[in-house]
Amino acid sequence: MNELEKLTLFLKINIHVKETLAKAAPNVEDEYTDYSKIKYIDKLKSYTEILKDDFLIMYNLYPLISKDYILNFFEKLNEKIVNFSFQNSVQEFFINNYSDISKTLIDTVNSNCVAYYVDSDITTILKECKTINELLHIYHSILTNTEYLYESLPPTAQKEPQIKLSGMDTPLARLIYDNIPPNLKAGFSFILSVSNNQVLMMLRDLGHATTLEITKDEQNEVYVTYFIPKICNLEMIKKLKGIEHISPNSIIGWATGSFHVPLTNFITELNNFLSAIPTDDDILENQKYYK
Numbered sequence: 001m002n003e004l005e006k007l008t009l010f011l012k013i014n015i016h017v018k019e020t021l022a023k024a025a026p027n028v029e030d031e032y033t034d035y036s037k038i039k040y041i042d043k044l045k046s047y048t049e050i051l052k053d054d055f056l057i058m059y060n061l062y063p064l065i066s067k068d069y070i071l072n073f074f075e076k077l078n079e080k081i082v083n084f085s086f087q088n089s090v091q092e093f094f095i096n097n098y099s100d101i102s103k104t105l106i107d108t109v110n111s112n113c114v115a116y117y118v119d120s121d122i123t124t125i126l127k128e129c130k131t132i133n134e135l136l137h138i139y140h141s142i143l144t145n146t147e148y149l150y151e152s153l154p155p156t157a158q159k160e161p162q163i164k165l166s167g168m169d170t171p172l173a174r175l176i177y178d179n180i181p182p183n184l185k186a187g188f189s190f191i192l193s194v195s196n197n198q199v200l201m202m203l204r205d206l207g208h209a210t211t212l213e214i215t216k217d218e219q220n221e222v223y224v225t226y227f228i229p230k231i232c233n234l235e236m237i238k239k240l241k242g243i244e245h246i247s248p249n250s251i252i253g254w255a256t257g258s259f260h261v262p263l264t265n266f267i268t269e270l271n272n273f274l275s276a277i278p279t280d281d282d283i284l285e286n287q288k289y290y291k
Contacts, residue, residue: 007149007167007194010058010061010143011194013057019138019221020050021055021098024051026040026091026094030091031090031091041090045081048074048081053071059137064140073135096130097130097131099133100133101134101137102128105134105138109137109141110256125138141227144200150166150200153192159251162187162259163188163189166190168195172214181271185269185281186204187278189204205280206274207228207277210226221261222262222266223260224273226257227256232278233282235251237258238280239276244257245257
């Protein structure tokens with residue numbers, strides 16, 4: 001299996017985990033009686049085994065988290081299932097062990113997955129992990145927000161030696177590659193095409209190394225989610241299209257957001273967005289010591 005096939009399978013498994021979590025979520029009627037709770041917990045056992053298999057596949061593709069940790073995580077989860085008290089709520093059990101994702105963990109992950117490396121011992125991050133959704137977030141962030149992934153595939157096309165297209169050579173990827181602004185303040189621009197409708201990007205020096213996930217649907221709507229690991233200039237960040245979350249540390253913290261546009265406007269909106277991301281040169285003079 002080559003690197004592109006590995007990445008494609010990883011992203012499919014990533015989606016499958018989310019779909020399985022959605023299927024495993026309890027319905028209102030699962031709370032009605034002890035019998036309905038027993039039936040639900042039995043169903044949850046089956047879904048938990050499916051989720052465990054998914055994470056082991058991800059480990060075989062990219063051993064970013066130790067296999068022992070994954071096995072131990074699911075062993076403890078199965079113990080909680082076995083010891084579930086039917087006086088408790090199945091909804092709360094599912095939230096607390098499967099679907100919840102804490103702001104503290106998001107902050108820890110986003111503060112440490114800083115493009116060139118994971119800026120912490122991974123065990124420190126994993127100590128905060130309590131749910132399936134959190135484990136998935138950690139795994140996905142380590143892979144897509146660090147540079148290994150973007151440098152692991154040979155270029156399909158390359159220009160101005162700092163702009164590199166790799167993966168599948170698709171119309172969506174070519175549209176981005178052919179239209180990257182020549183005056184963009186990025187050091188290196190990595191465009192990684194995963195499929196006809198999905199592209200990952202990393203742009204060094206824009207907010208340290210901004211990453212984007214870009215997908216196109218059947219109606220030619222393009223969806224962009226982004227992660228900026230270093231704010232540099234808070235006022236510029238606040239004005240970015242689709243900004244959603246800004247770390248409390250307004251200088252060296254992180255920011256995330258998303259937006260979607262029709263394909264006809266996509267390149268204009270994307271390039272306007274990229275050109276507006278601050279760099280170290282945009283750090284105010286009285287904040288230079290943060291560099």
